Amino acid sequence: xxxxxxxxxxxxxxxxxxxxxxxxxxxxxxxxxxxxxxxxxxxxxxxxxxxxxxxxxxxxxxxxxxxxxxxxxxxxxxxxxxxxxxxxxxxxxxxxxxxxxxxxxxxxxxxxxxxxxxxxxxxxxxxxxxxxxxxxxxxxxxxxxxxxxxxxxxxxxxxxxxxxxxxxxxxxxxxxxxxxxxxxxxxxxxxxxxxxxxxxxxxxxxxxxxxxxxxxxxxxxxxxxxxxxxxxxxxxxxxxxxxxxxxxxxxxxxxxxxxxxxxxxxxxxxxxxxxxxxxxxxxxxxxx
Numbered sequence: 254x255x256x257x258x259x260x261x262x263x264x265x266x267x268x269x270x271x272x273x274x275x276x277x278x279x280x281x282x283x284x285x286x287x288x289x290x291x292x293x294x295x296x297x298x299x300x301x302x303x304x305x306x307x308x309x310x311x312x313x314x315x316x317x318x319x320x321x322x323x324x325x326x327x328x329x330x331x332x333x334x335x336x337x338x339x340x341x342x343x344x345x346x347x348x349x350x351x352x353x354x355x356x357x358x359x360x361x362x363x364x365x366x367x368x369x370x371x372x373x374x375x376x377x378x379x380x381x382x383x384x385x386x387x388x389x390x391x392x393x394x395x396x397x398x399x400x401x402x403x404x405x406x407x408x409x410x411x412x413x414x415x416x417x418x419x420x421x422x423x424x425x426x427x428x429x430x431x432x433x434x435x436x437x438x439x440x441x442x443x444x445x446x447x448x449x450x451x452x453x454x455x456x457x458x459x460x461x462x463x464x465x466x467x468x469x470x471x472x473x474x475x476x477x478x479x480x481x482x483x484x485x486x487x488x489x490x491x492x493x494x495x496x497x498x499x500x501x502x503x504x505x506x507x508x509x510x511x512x513x514x515x516x517x518x519x520x521x522x523x524x525x526x527x528x529x530x531x532x533x534x535x536x537x538x539x540x541x
Contacts, residue, residue: 263277276474278484311452345453380419
């Protein structure tokens, strides 16, 4: 009789310096796992699953790919229906495909919509490899924060949709966690279709890779898993020289590689302050 076992920990590589540790709870014997009937899941359970999955994917795309700018884009009510997210998504992604052809550039985007208090939409996102000649610095009558802060305007977006700004990214990790916070349960419940529009992106983008499986309990790895869910515990770990996943050979490995000296839990709350759009924001009268 063949024996099969499931890992206690699974380690995913986001970048050379960032890993995610997942610790599974309970009995990992596949012959004794009780599978829930997907057909009887409550609507709220599906929303929670889509919300969690979307946040996970946005964080993966944000951490696993190079990004140059933090993008904020609005919708001018004279140019577009600010309340129609589905139409905005379709037209925006077609706009991006058209501009990639026009610019002869495979620039990438990762975009997350956000609600105004009145129900209208604007968007935040990350951008990479957008040609510099299609961007321009802000001048008066733009706010001094945009001018003095070195923010850039994407003229083609402004002409098509409305006001936008580009902030150069200084801390990629802090920015990745910042963009992920826009994927929230409120957005999931409002956007319809069980979170169909929680985020959208160009292709291809890199995702996290499965780096290692650990079949024995390890106290130090358990200590990294600070976020607790129904069936697992999760933690992000940052270290520039993390070789631990590739040299695991048993529970005593920690005596050879002292984890507490080599790894540190990732701190996602690092400060990041792009130009924010107020809930009652009106379009700036800027020259196109």
